[in-house]
Amino acid sequence: MQLTINGNLRNFDLASFNVAHLIMILALEGKRLAIECNGEIVPRSQFLEKQLKDGDKLEIVSAVGGG
Amino acid sequence: MADSLKIADKTYQSRLLVGTGKYKDFAQTRAAIDASGAEIITVAIRRTNIGQTVGEPSLLDFLPPEEFTYLPNTAGCYSADDAVRTLRLARELLDGHKLVKLEVLGDPNTLYPNMIETISAAKTLVKDGFDVMVYCSDDPIIAKKLEEIGCCAVMPLASLIGSGMGILNPWNLQIIIANANVPVLVDAGVGTASDAAIAMELGCQGVLMNTAIAAARDPILMASAMKKAVEAGREAYLAGRMPKKLYSASPSSPTSGLII
Numbered sequence: 001m002q003l004t005i006n007g008n009l010r011n012f013d014l015a016s017f018n019v020a021h022l023i024m025i026l027a028l029e030g031k032r033l034a035i036e037c038n039g040e041i042v043p044r045s046q047f048l049e050k051q052l053k054d055g056d057k058l059e060i061v062s063a064v065g066g067g
Numbered sequence: 068m069a070d071s072l073k074i075a076d077k078t079y080q081s082r083l084l085v086g087t088g089k090y091k092d093f094a095q096t097r098a099a100i101d102a103s104g105a106e107i108i109t110v111a112i113r114r115t116n117i118g119q120t121v122g123e124p125s126l127l128d129f130l131p132p133e134e135f136t137y138l139p140n141t142a143g144c145y146s147a148d149d150a151v152r153t154l155r156l157a158r159e160l161l162d163g164h165k166l167v168k169l170e171v172l173g174d175p176n177t178l179y180p181n182m183i184e185t186i187s188a189a190k191t192l193v194k195d196g197f198d199v200m201v202y203c204s205d206d207p208i209i210a211k212k213l214e215e216i217g218c219c220a221v222m223p224l225a226s227l228i229g230s231g232m233g234i235l236n237p238w239n240l241q242i243i244i245a246n247a248n249v250p251v252l253v254d255a256g257v258g259t260a261s262d263a264a265i266a267m268e269l270g271c272q273g274v275l276m277n278t279a280i281a282a283a284r285d286p287i288l289m290a291s292a293m294k295k296a297v298e299a300g301r302e303a304y305l306a307g308r309m310p311k312k313l314y315s316a317s318p319s320s321p322t323s324g325l326i327i
């Protein structure tokens with residue numbers, strides 16, 4: 001399965017997995033972030049339910065220093 | 068009665084709002100913010116670095132959201148859609164947090180705000196339940212319009228973002244302040260402590276700055292200077308300055324009892 005994450009294409013060996021799995025695979029567990037899938041926000045409460053599919057475009061964002 | 072800043076039904080003791088960008092490291096960011104006494108701090112929303120950052124500290128480790136009021140911004144957005152999208156992500160990121168700083172830029176060289184896009188985004192965000200503090204040009208008509216849309220604070224520039232040029236149009240700021248029913252804060256352009264004091268003396272409810280502190284030779288000392296400047300300017304405003312008298316000098320010492 002191929003996903004676009006923060007503008008970069010990434011291949012995954014798994015056929016299907018959810019957003020919570022993706023966070024584990026990317027070693028982002030415990031970090032405060034927000035996720036958008038195909039332009040729609042995925043609320044944290046739905047990380048387990050939200051199944052990802054081939055071609056999905058994800059944005060994963062966090063807070064950084066800014067003025 | 069304590070003189071506090073009220074924004075969207077929450078009160079703050081500090082009238083200095085600071086950004087968290089451009090510092091050497093997170094420790095310096097934290098030290099400068101502590102010295103500034105700021106309670107509201109701005110943050111940007113950006114793509115998370117994936118892969119090479121496991122275990123790397125984050126801004127939130129140094130500035131816990133429980134200790135400060137976060138003000139996520141839309142810096143770098145050039146359209147209403149991008150700004151709204153960014154702040155919806157910020158709201159999700161910060162557990163439903165509603166207070167945001169809207170800025171929609173119009174030009175990469177000047178970072179001057181695009182007020183047409185800003186107004187459009189402000190309407191959407193207010194309807195969507197956000198408390199919108201809005202960065203804007205120092206046009207009194209635009210500032211009033213943003214208030215009418217429902218923005219909880221209007222934040223005209225003193226001069227261009229990051230320029231340190233100080234307050235270029237105190238007259239417009241005064242008109243904006245005189246007509247406003249929501250807090251007016253100067254956002255952008257402050258270069259040194261006197262600029263912040265002047266903004267407060269004009270009647271601004273607060274000042275928001277980043278580069279003036281972060282780009283000082285000693286950011287922590289400058290943060291402390293800014294804290295005092297904002298407090299001094301506020302007190303001077305409340306005290307009511309003496310009138311300016313160009314051609315009628317008045318001695319402070321008695322005119323009678325002279326030995327000559």
